[in-house]
Amino acid sequence: AGGNTGQVFLRQIDWAAGTITDLATLDAGGSLVALALSADGRRLATVTEARPAEVQLWDRTMQPSAFEKGRILAGHKAKVVGLAFSADGQQLATGSLDESARLWNVATGGQLEAYYGHFGPVWAVAHTTVGGQGLLATAGDDGTVRIWAVGQSKTPRCVYRGHLGAVYAVDFSPAGDLVASAGLDKTVQVWDPAQVRPFSYRDVESRIRSRGITPETETSQLPRVLPVPDHWQLVGHEAEIHAVRFTADGRHVVSAGNDNTLRWWDFRRPADVDSIRTLRGHGGWVRGCIPDRSGRYLASAGHDGQLKLWDVQTYEEVGVLRSHTDAVLWAAFSPDGQRIVTAGRDRQALLWRTGERQPMLALSDEPLAPATAVPVVQLREGHEFLVTALAQFPLGDRRLVTSAGDNTVRIWDQVQGGQIRRLDGTGTLSVVALSEGGHWILTGSERQDALLWSADDPLAPPLRLAGHAAEVSAAAIAPGDGPFETLRLATADVAGGLRLWRYDPGRREFVSSELRGHEPGYAIVALRFTPDGRRLLSASQDHTVSTWDCETGRRLPDALLRHPAAVRSLDLSTDGQRALTLCAINRDTYRVFHWDLTRAAAETCDFQQSGQTLASAAFSFDQQAALLVSTGSDTSRLWRWTFGSTGVAPLWPRHEIRGLVWTAVPTRDGRHILAAGGSQARLLDAATGRQERTFSPHSAVTSANFSPQGDLVATSSVDGDVKLWMTNPEDPAYGRVVVKISGAHAVGSAHYAVNFAAFSPRADDAGLLLATAGDDNTARLFRIAGQQATQVRVLAGHRQRVRSVGFSPDGRWLVTASDDGEARLWPADAPAESTEPAARLSHPAAVLFAAFSPDGSRIITGCDDNN
Numbered sequence: 060a061g062g063n064t065g066q067v068f069l070r071q072i073d074w075a076a077g078t079i080t081d082l083a084t085l086d087a088g089g090s091l092v093a094l095a096l097s098a099d100g101r102r103l104a105t106v107t108e109a110r111p112a113e114v115q116l117w118d119r120t121m122q123p124s125a126f127e128k129g130r131i132l133a134g135h136k137a138k139v140v141g142l143a144f145s146a147d148g149q150q151l152a153t154g155s156l157d158e159s160a161r162l163w164n165v166a167t168g169g170q171l172e173a174y175y176g177h178f179g180p181v182w183a184v185a186h187t188t189v190g191g192q193g194l195l196a197t198a199g200d201d202g203t204v205r206i207w208a209v210g211q212s213k214t215p216r217c218v219y220r221g222h223l224g225a226v227y228a229v230d231f232s233p234a235g236d237l238v239a240s241a242g243l244d245k246t247v248q249v250w251d252p253a254q255v256r257p258f259s260y261r262d263v264e265s266r267i268r269s270r271g272i273t274p275e276t277e278t279s280q281l282p283r284v285l286p287v288p289d290h291w292q293l294v295g296h297e298a299e300i301h302a303v304r305f306t307a308d309g310r311h312v313v314s315a316g317n318d319n320t321l322r323w324w325d326f327r328r329p330a331d332v333d334s335i336r337t338l339r340g341h342g343g344w345v346r347g348c349i350p351d352r353s354g355r356y357l358a359s360a361g362h363d364g365q366l367k368l369w370d371v372q373t374y375e376e377v378g379v380l381r382s383h384t385d386a387v388l389w390a391a392f393s394p395d396g397q398r399i400v401t402a403g404r405d406r407q408a409l410l411w412r413t414g415e416r417q418p419m420l421a422l423s424d425e426p427l428a429p430a431t432a433v434p435v436v437q438l439r440e441g442h443e444f445l446v447t448a449l450a451q452f453p454l455g456d457r458r459l460v461t462s463a464g465d466n467t468v469r470i471w472d473q474v475q476g477g478q479i480r481r482l483d484g485t486g487t488l489s490v491v492a493l494s495e496g497g498h499w500i501l502t503g504s505e506r507q508d509a510l511l512w513s514a515d516d517p518l519a520p521p522l523r524l525a526g527h528a529a530e531v532s533a534a535a536i537a538p539g540d541g542p543f544e545t546l547r548l549a550t551a552d553v554a555g556g557l558r559l560w561r562y563d564p565g566r567r568e569f570v571s572s573e574l575r576g577h578e579p580g581y582a583i584v585a586l587r588f589t590p591d592g593r594r595l596l597s598a599s600q601d602h603t604v605s606t607w608d609c610e611t612g613r614r615l616p617d618a619l620l621r622h623p624a625a626v627r628s629l630d631l632s633t634d635g636q637r638a639l640t641l642c643a644i645n646r647d648t649y650r651v652f653h654w655d656l657t658r659a660a661a662e663t664c665d666f667q668q669s670g671q672t673l674a675s676a677a678f679s680f681d682q683q684a685a686l687l688v689s690t691g692s693d694t695s696r697l698w699r700w701t702f703g704s705t706g707v708a709p710l711w712p713r714h715e716i717r718g719l720v721w722t723a724v725p726t727r728d729g730r731h732i733l734a735a736g737g738s739q740a741r742l743l744d745a746a747t748g749r750q751e752r753t754f755s756p757h758s759a760v761t762s763a764n765f766s767p768q769g770d771l772v773a774t775s776s777v778d779g780d781v782k783l784w785m786t787n788p789e790d791p792a793y794g795r796v797v798v799k800i801s802g803a804h805a806v807g808s809a810h811y812a813v814n815f816a817a818f819s820p821r822a823d824d825a826g827l828l829l830a831t832a833g834d835d836n837t838a839r840l841f842r843i844a845g846q847q848a849t850q851v852r853v854l855a856g857h858r859q860r861v862r863s864v865g866f867s868p869d870g871r872w873l874v875t876a877s878d879d880g881e882a883r884l885w886p887a888d889a890p891a892e893s894t895e896p897a898a899r900l901s902h903p904a905a906v907l908f909a910a911f912s913p914d915g916s917r918i919i920t921g922c923d924d925n926n
Contacts, residue, residue, distance in 0.1 A: 060347075060360050061091040067105060069126075072351075072358060072368065085117065085126055093140055097148035102129075102165060104142050104151055111138035112693065114153060116165060130168035134161060136672050136691055137719065141183045145193065150209075152195055154181030156719075157672055159646070160197045162209060172212040175646050177201050178582065178600050178625055182227045182242075189235035196238055198226035200488075201582065201600075202529075202553050204240045206252045217255035220580060221248050221290055223507065224530035224553060225487060228303040228314075239312050239326070241300035243487060243505075243530060247314045249326045250290035291326045295335060298505070299487070302345070307352045315345035321359050323371050338369050340376050394769045398786075410772070410786060449735045450493040450500075454727040458514075460500060461740045462491035468502050470514070473742065473752070478796060480517050485510065488532050488553075492586075496540030501548055503531040509550045511569075526571045529554035535586035535595070537609070547609070549595050551583035557597055559609060574607050576614040585629035587638075596638060598629035604640055606656070618659055622652070628722075630677045639685055641676045649673035651685055653702055664700045666707060671696070674736075675722040680729035680745070686710070688723045688734070695720035695736065697748070711748035716741070750810070752801045753780065762815045762863075767822055771797070773829060779803060779810035781831055783843065800841060800848045804833030811835040815863040819887065821870035828887070830873060832861040838875045840887075852891045857881065863908045867915040872897075874918055876906040882920050 061067040067085040087094075089109025096103050103117035103126055116129040132151070141154030150171065151163045160174040160181045179200030187194050193209030194216075202222050205215040224243030231238055241247045298317035305312055312324045323336035343362030350357050356377075357369045368377050398410060448462040458479065459471045468482040468491055485491070486503030493500055493514070500512040502521075509531050510521040529552040537547035548560035548569070555578060558571040577583060578601040585598040594615075595607045604626055606618035624642040631638055638654040644665070651673075652661040664685075666673050671689040679686050679699065687698040687707060694717060697710040710732075720736035725745065732743040742752040763774045770787040783798040804811040811834040819828035826844035828851075833839070838854040838861050854864075859878035866873055866887065873885040880903065883896035900909075904923035911918055 061087065061094050061105070063090045065089050065091060065107060065109075067091070067094060067103070083125060087115065092138060093142045095142035095144055095151070097144040098146055099148055102144065102148050104132075104144070106139045106142065110693070112136065112155070112157075112691070114139055114142065114151070114163075116151075116168070130165075132163050132168055132170075134170050134173075135159070136670055141181060141198075143184045143186045145186045146188060150186065150193070152184040152186045154184040154197060156180040158199075160184055160195065160207075162195065162212075172209065173646070174205075174207050174212050174215075176205060176215060176218075177203065179225075182225065183229045185229045185231050185238075187231035187235040194231070194235060196229045196231060196240075198229040198240055198242070200225040202226060202242075204229055204238065206238070206255075217252050219250060219252070219255050221250065221292075222246070223528070227299065227301045230304050232305045232309045233307060234309055237305075237309070239303045239305060241303040241314055243299045245294070245296045245299060245316070247293035247296075247300060247303055247312060247322075247324065247326070248290050249293070249312060254289060293322075293324045293326055293335075295322055295337070296320070298344075302348045304348055304350055306350045306354045308354055311350075311354065313348045313350050313357060315348040315359060317344040319343060319345060319361070321345055321348055321357065321369070323357070336371055338371070338376075340367060394765060394767060398765075398769070448489040448491050448722060449724070449733055449740055450491055451724070451727055451733065452493065452497040452514075453495070456497055458497070459733070459740065460491055460493055461735055462489040462502065464489060466505065468500065468512075471740070482510075482512055482521075486530060488530060490531055490534050492534040492536050494536045494540070494546065495538045498540070499536060499543075499546060501534045501536055501550070503534065507531065507552070509534055509548070511546075511548070522569070524548070524550065524560060524569055524571070526558055526573075527552040527556050529556060532582050533584060533586045533597070535588050537588045537592040538590055539592060547592065549586045549588070549597075551586055551597060553582040555579045555581050555583060555599065555601070557583055557586075557607075559595070559607075559612065572612055574612050574614070576605055576607075577601055577603070581625070584626060587629055587631040589631065589635035590633070591635065594635075596629060596631065598626040598640060600625035602626065602642075604629060604638065604654075618656065620652070620654055620659060620661070623650070628675045628677075632678055632682055634682075637678075639676045639678060641673060643673075651676050651687065651700060653685065662702065664705065664707060666698070668696075674720070677722070677724045680725035686723055686725065686732070688720050690719050690721065690736065693718065695734075697723055697732065697734070714748040716743075716748075716750075749807075750802065750805075752799075753778075761813065762817070764817045766818045766827060767820050771818075771827075773816040773818060775803075775813035775816040775831060777812040779805065779813060779833075781813055781816050781829070781841075781848075783829075783848075798843060798846055798848050800831075803831050803841075804835045804837065804839065806835050812860075814861065815865075817865050819866045819870045820868060828866075828870070830864045830866065832864040832875060834860045836860060836877070836879075838864040838873070838885075852889070854883075854885055854896075855894050856896065857883070859905070862906065863910075865910050867911045868913060869915055872911070872915070874909045874911065876909040876920060878905040878923075880904060880906060882906045882909040882918065884918070 065087050067087050069082040071080045087105045087107050089107030092106040094105045101119045105115045112135045114132040117126040118129040120127050135155040135157050137156035139153050139155045143152045151165050154160045158177050162171040177199035181197050181199050183198040185196040195207040197205045204219040206217050207215050222242050222244050226240050226242035228241045239249045296316040296318055300314050300316040302315040312326045314322050319341045321338040341361035345359055345361045347360035359367050370377050450460040452458040457473050459473050462468045464487045468485045469478050470480040472479055484505050490503035500514050502510045504510050507527045509524040512521045513519040531550050532553045533551040535549045544562045551557045557574040560569045560571045563570045577599045581600040583597050583599045587596045598604045602622045604620035606615045622642045626640050626642050628641045640652045644650050649666045651664045654661040670691045674688045674690050677686045685700040689696050694715040698707040699710045700707045720734045723732050723734040732745050734741045739753050741750050761775050772784045772786050774782050779802050781800040781803045782796045785792040785797050802810045803813050813831050813833050815832040817830050826842050829841045831839050836857045840852040841848045842851050857877040857879050861875050861877045863876045873887050876882045882900040884898040885896050902922045906920050908921040
């Protein structure tokens with residue numbers, strides 16, 4: 060088991076006794092993304108956030124429970140999220156966000172095959188051997204499961220399309236004749252690959268005709284026409300499912316879901332309620348489950364940090380292991396002594412009432428699972444993962460909207476960088492659209508619906524738009540800034556469904572009409588209204604972009620834009636006369652199309668960069684070029700294709716962006732670029748590429764301290780940011796970031812970790828004074844006035860990282876502690892250009908901390924020599 064701490068725990072389970080014995084702990088070197096253990100226990104594979112596109116292999120040593128690092132498997136272009144060893148442990152299958160799966164020789168580290176065909180991330184992989192033939196199953200974000208024969212990687216043996224939405228888990232039965240799959244649609248499906256027929260559009264048309272379906276048929280009466288074989292469908296989970304396993308005898312299936320439950324199914328009797336066993340007890344999402352060989356016991360792992368052992372026959376929890384949390388790095392009392400704030404490597408700061416055992420507040424994006432029914436306010440800032448979409452409010456409005464695969468949409472203040480609002484239950488496909496006036500937000504959902512939110516009223520519940528038969532994959536709001544009743548909306552889904560919505564004053568609800576023309580079974584990935592609102596463009600995986608007359612609902616045949624492959628993105632020029640589209644020609648080449656919509660003709664540009672995936676294309680601010688985003692294993696780049704030219708050029712020569720970027724657009728004033736990817740959005744200077752602000756969660760929180768009045772808490776983080784949180788329950792901003800200092804210790808484009816942040820005990824009319832200590836070998840002073848932070852001084856001179864900084868009780872002095880073996884005393888009111896300390900306190904090793912005594916007459920230091 061492993062988690063955010065970067066530690067892998069190897070444990071031995073005595074199922075009957077319900078005991079867990081620690082064998083070894085490995086440091087994987089970063090927050091874990093995926094891990095797998097071979098069946099014989101001799102090999103381990105890990106993927107971390109530090110090196111997300113690589114797989115680290117570990118080999119067992121002569122000592123029974125010791126492992127050492129082995130080969131690194133490198134070749135994926137983006138994060139690896141799925142791992143599966145073959146039964147003999149000689150091969151490893153991997154699935155990645157780069158839309159591919161790969162098979163590796165574990166002994167040599169060489170890549171055996173690559174498997175392409177999924178449109179979107181490959182979330183899970185499974186490996187089996189039947190009759191001497193190796194088989195691989197891949198589960199994708201495109202809603203399909205593909206079965207591949209090892210040695211025949213060009214074409215899958217079959218493509219299963221029974222799910223409505225992303226598939227997150229897959230497993231072969233012990234005999235290899237059945238497959239279990241589960242995902243976003245909350246179902247487990249067990250099926251026989253031999254019964255899956257190839258997809259045929261003619262077959263679909265024949266089914267439509269044979270069932271008497273006409274354009275007038277009500278959506279609620281539409282039968283399913285996609286070729287799905289007979290299968291067992293297991294319904295009961297109330298949220299998406301992320302793990303599924305067959306038992307050793309092949310008679311049962313176990314599943315784990317985001318409804319915090321596990322379910323044990325006799326899959327051949329799906330309608331028999333008595334055959335389903337539901338195990339409850341986790342305080343968070345359950346993401347892993349393993350049945351034992353006897354079929355009686357089960358192990359599960361959850362986001363609540365607990366590993367549990369279950370007796371399935373008695374529904375009894377027979378063992379539990381807690382505390383997969385990481386080190387607590389700091390703790391401090393509030394000025395009145397009534398509260399304590401703690402900071403941890405687990406990316407959160409917790410606020411406690413002195414003497415109570417449960418936190419009252421969590422300054423993080425990690426959910427709390429209290430052991431008792433103590434009311435806990437959840438303070439969450441920043442997406443957990445897979446930020447792929449953003450929308451800008453009108454010019455002059457400080458707000459920004461981001462959407463991610465973590466089932467949330469967030470609203471941010473662009474000026475101070477803090478999160479203003481969080482919209483939950485918006486689905487995993489990052490669907491978001493904003494009305495022209497900025498008053499309404501249209502998103503996807505956890506179900507097959509769209510949600511319409513008020514951007515102005517945070518207390519108003521969303522309006523649910525029901526009518527799709529599959530997960531919503533794209534949305535748009537027609538131009539116009541009239542009242543609610545005048546809104547015109549468009550939504551599309553992963554099965555090719557497309558709907559236009561208008562408000563019906565008689566029924567006092569939104570009603571929809573279906574636009575038919577795209578091939579069923581192929582997701583629609585983007586929607587755009589023309590500026591006059593009379594036409595709608597829809598981009599689909601069926602290789603086309605269609606244009607629709609919004610009044611009649613007709614597709615305009617002369618405006619059909621054909622592509623050689625699935626369309627991946629769509630953007631429209633400000634005058635509505637031109638469009639930008641993107642598709643992948645093969646695994647290494649991408650083609651960008653610049654369309655003249657009046658002629659349905661395009662100029663093209665091919666993009667090919669080794670190790671780079673072209674993720675999106677958008678019009679530049681001047682509308683004379685395409686702004687392209689490419690992303691690799693751990694860096695991304697922005698490119699400019701000037702229309703009329705034949706090639707692309709870096710937007711900022713010799714400048715790369717650390718981490719993933721999936722989309723980038725110019726701001727409304729053209730001065731900046733907004734880029735989204737990974738767990739964050741970024742504001743970049745359009746001329747230089749310099750990062751000015753991030754909209755993101757903290758990484759490991761290194762310190763947390765109260766302001767003199769106790770109404771603010773300053774947190775620092777290894778991600779280089781400092782955040783000031785409102786902790787006064789009487790303030791409307793309670794629980795939110797009110798000031799954010801992005802890159803507090805940035806030097807050029809390099810962002811250094813902030814190790815400590817502390818307020819001066821004195822406050823005056825000019826505001827609060829905040830001191831920070833960083834990995835750039837400096838301490839810095841910031842003046843906090845309202846929602847603005849201004850750097851007023853840099854304390855330079857230390858030769859290595861500065862670990863801590865603190866004020867004297869009267870606020871007149873500062874003391875810094877550094878790895879260079881010195882603590883230094885500085886006058887707090889020295890001129891900004893002053894660099895000399897008042898005193899240097901030498902130590903024989905790194906100084907980890909320094910603090911004043913309550914009367915300010917003495918300083919105590921802690922040193923790396925254990926003294």
